[in-house]
Amino acid sequence: MNKYHLTHLKELEAESIFIIREVVAQFENPVLLFSGGKDSIVCHHLARKAFYPANVPFPLMHVDTGHNFDELYKFRDQLVKETNAKLIIASVQKSIDEGKVKEEKGINSSRNKLQTTTLLDAIENHQFDCAMGGARRDEEKARAKERFFSHRDDFGQWDPKNQRPELWNLFNGKKNFGEHFRAFPISNWTEMDIWQYILQEKIKIPSLYFSHKRDCFTRNGVVMAKTSFTETKPEEEITNMQVRFRTIGDATCTGATISNADSLEKIIDEVTSSRITERGGRADDKRSEAAMEDRKKEGYF
Amino acid sequence: MSNQYLNMDLLRFTTAGxxxxxxxxxxxxxxxxxxxxFEDQMEAIEIASSNKGEEKVNLALLTDGLRAEREQGITIDVAYRYFATPKRKFIIADTPGHVQYTRNMVxxxxxxxxxxxLVDARKGIVEQTKRHSFIASLLGIPHIIYCINKMDLVNYEEEVFEKTKKELVGFSSKLTTKDIRFLPISALNGDNVVNRSKDMDWYEGSTLLHTLENIHIASDHNLIDCRFPVQHxxxxxxxxxxxxxxxxxxxxxGVFKKNDEVVLLPSGFQSKIKSxxxxxxxxxxxxxxxxxxxxxxxxxDVSRGDMIVRVKNQPEILQDIEMMVCWMGKNPLSDKGKYTIKHTTKNVRCIVKEILYKVDINTLHRDTKDKIVNCNDIARIAIRVTKPLFVDKYNDNRTTGSxxxxxxxxxxxxxxxxxx
Structure with a gap:
């Protein structure tokens, strides 16, 4: 390769760092949404690179459904300690207790959709004017149309048909009082890029991503973890399986993959040969063809 | 595989047709x-196609992500798609053909x-071909590949390809793009897309994917004129x-090195790069x-919007700026109107001093009489900005020139x- 030519990972990194710095320059009170999943971990890593040797000049916010895996909470708290980050927790349980949202009932119930209210309330309470997140355009078809800088009206809603054109690397973050932005620094990364970057940069990720033994059951062809907050039908048999997670979200709607991949190299080989997208195991996307678009319009991440 | 991937580079391309x-x-x-x-994506569009009563799997549904797009069968917005081969990662900006065409393609x-x-082998150059070529050239895209498509419908005849190619060579000589290539393909049957065509043995060039994988892009960035806009x-x-x-x-x-003598704009102070x-x-x-x-x-004293450059190679410092503009607003461009400008990391205000002419993007003719610049129009204008900008010509640098x-x-x- 030419001496003055970047690899694709370096070029993606340069683009993302530029966007994160642009957010800090253009907004007064930004926040990074942090789920503890690999994409938000990579965003946080990029933010540390962008401002080194200074600390990351914005807090992390975890919109916590209360239905996450124990490993995830441990990982999150460890990362906050090691990197000197500031963490804000926006609790879905609190929104339920305060009667702002109503918990879904039934066997497929999930708190995933409830996150939107908690998120929008937290943005308003903390007066955040830009919420950054680790969404990628390759994840889902509605996200393929998302801008790097995505304008939200004063109800936090997204108007996909009326987005600002985004040219070159000139990002327009101008807004009226009460409106906010979402910014997506890793829009152009694919699942594969994320894994390769984690390997290249030796970034720590939760143990859930690596193959391990866990009590699981199968529903609609998706392997789900048995936890204290998942209800199972009598015919759904609990078995101890060798699994790992390709995405980590709320435990009630994130499917596991049967896998022996216990190292980053093996995960990359598995992703290379996989014929199913990572969101193929997300029950929340399967609710309808436009499930993601509808949630996004309301202000979901 | 894991290591090979670390040596790939990135090619961004746009498709027009x-x-x-x-x-x-x-x-x-x-x-x-x-x-x-992926299988679940394929399955989803197979179901969606058959629900719409279509006999074939409609691959357009892959890119038409929004509900309104699927309902109306049109593409509204630029969609980004990603794929990779062992050599390169590709980002496709797929721009719709009809609604808001110019705005999206730009x-x-x-x-x-x-x-x-894309050029239909049966039709040759049409107005749209000229429009796409002009925009690609105006936006300074370094490489254009004309795919003469639907060769299967003209019996894979070499004469048809050569005739279209000749027309395109004649037309594209007016453009500033230097690297222009021509490929005979059939997207439907896959001829010369990823695999070589068995029906066009007269064609000795490479396939589309092979071209995309090997085209030289390392020189696409300006590595001569050193420009560092301070962001933060x-x-x-x-x-x-x-x-x-x-x-x-x-x-x-450009390339900045440790110990380089640099000058700060706008202050004009000189210093050396320490690290x-x-x-x-x-x-x-x-x-x-x-x-x-x-x-x-x-x-x-350096702040956002300043620029670090080399002492002997400086950009122009201008308050009166002429440019080609692609208009995207719902209301027409206002002559003598005031706007905000964002250039590199700097925001300034401007007044539109003069609309010089509009370009008819189908004929490339300059119109000096009708100066109403509406959405999707391209025009040459002159503006004056409140504070000097550090600029290069767009043809020399797509970042400091835009x-x-x-x-x-x-x-x-x-x-x-x-x-x-």
Whole structure:
């Protein structure tokens, strides 16, 4: 390769760092949404690179459904300690207790959709004017149309048909009082890029991503973890399986993959040969063809 | 596999074509043959196609992500698609053929290294071909590939390809693009897309994918004129970095080295580069389009919007600027109107001094009489800005030569400017 030519990972990194710095320059009170999943971990890593040797000049916010895996909470708290980050927790349980949202009932119930209210309330309470997140355009078809800088009206809603054109690397973050932005620094990364970057940069990720033994059951062809907050039908048999997670979200709607991949190299080989997208195991996307678009319009991440 | 992937580079391309020219089929073919469509995506569009009563799997549904697009069977907005081969990662900016055409193509083209323009072998050059070519050239895309498509419908005849190619060579000589290539393909049957065609043994060039994988893009960035627009100043309030003052940003041109003599704009103060940081690592040199942090030997007053350049190679410092503009606002461009300009990391205000002419993008004729610049029009205008900008010609540098125009009443981006 030419001496003055970047690899694709370096070029993606340069683009993302530029966007994160642009957010800090253009907004007064930004926040990074942090789920503890690999994409938000990579965003946080990029933010540390962008401002080194200074600390990351914005807090992390975890919109916590209360239905996450124990490993995830441990990982999150460890990362906050090691990197000197500031963490804000926006609790879905609190929104339920305060009667702002109503918990879904039934066997497929999930708190995933409830996150939107908690998120929008937290943005308003903390007066955040830009919420950054680790969404990628390759994840889902509605996200393929998302801008790097995505304008939200004063109800936090997204108007996909009326987005600002985004040219070159000139990002327009101008807004009226009460409106906010979402910014997506890793829009152009694919699942594969994320894994390769984690390997290249030796970034720590939760143990859930690596193959391990866990009590699981199968529903609609998706392997789900048995936890204290998942209800199972009598015919759904609990078995101890060798699994790992390709995405980590709320435990009630994130499917596991049967896998022996216990190292980053093996995960990359598995992703290379996989014929199913990572969101193929997300029950929340399967609710309808436009499930993601509808949630996004309301202000979901 | 794991290691090989670390040596790939990135090619961004845009696809242009008119309605029914097989653009979606071509993208579908590239994604499918490079194994970038997953089973659950395929399953979802198979179900969606059959629900709509379509006999074939409609690959356009892969890119039409919004509900309104699927309902109306049209593409509204630029969609980004990704695929990779062991050599390169590709980002496709897929721009719709009809609605808001110019606006979308300009958006997609602004970051592209390469444009694929589809031409129907049965029809040859049509108005749209000229329009796409003009926009690709205006936006400074370094490489254009004309895919003469639907060769299967003209019996794979060499004469048809040669005739269309000759027409295109004649027409494209008016463009500024230097690297122009021609490929005979059938997107539907996959001829010369990923695999070589068995029916066109007269064609000795490479397939489309092979071309995309091997085209030389390392020189697409300007590596001669050093430009570093300061994006953010880093002052860690920490004991160990007590006196640290770093200027972070993305290099817009050239190669900066440690100990280089530099000048700061607008102040004109000179200094030397003390260090270049890429996270914890100090590096010897940095080049476009890297994001880095620099420190200087002298303690100077530098802020966002300033530019660090080499002493002997400086951009123009201008308040009166002429440019080609692609208008994207709902309301027409207002002569003598005031707008906000964003150029590199700097925001200034401007007044439109003169609308010189409009370009008819189908004929390339200049219209000096009708000066109403509506959405999707392209015009040459002159503006005056409140503070000097540090600019290069767009043809020399796509970063320091470009700007966006923002409507102050709506905050919308209403224009894309390319400095002449």
């Amino acid at each position: 008119s309605v029914d020219d097989g653009k979606s089929t071509l993208i579908g073919r590239l994604l499918y043959d490079s194994k970038s469509i 958006t997609g083209a602004s970051t592209a290294n390469l444009a694929i323009i 100043v880093i002052r860690p309030q920490k004991d160990e970095f007590h006196d640290f003052r770093g200027y972070s940003g993305r290099i817009a041109g 270049i940081l890429n996270f914890e690592n100090e590096i010897e040199e940095a080049y476009a389009p890297m994001s880095v942090t620099m420190t200087l030997e002298d303690d100077l 700007l966006i125009i923002i409507d102050e009443s709506t905050n919308n981006t209403v224009g894309a400017g390319m400095i002449i």
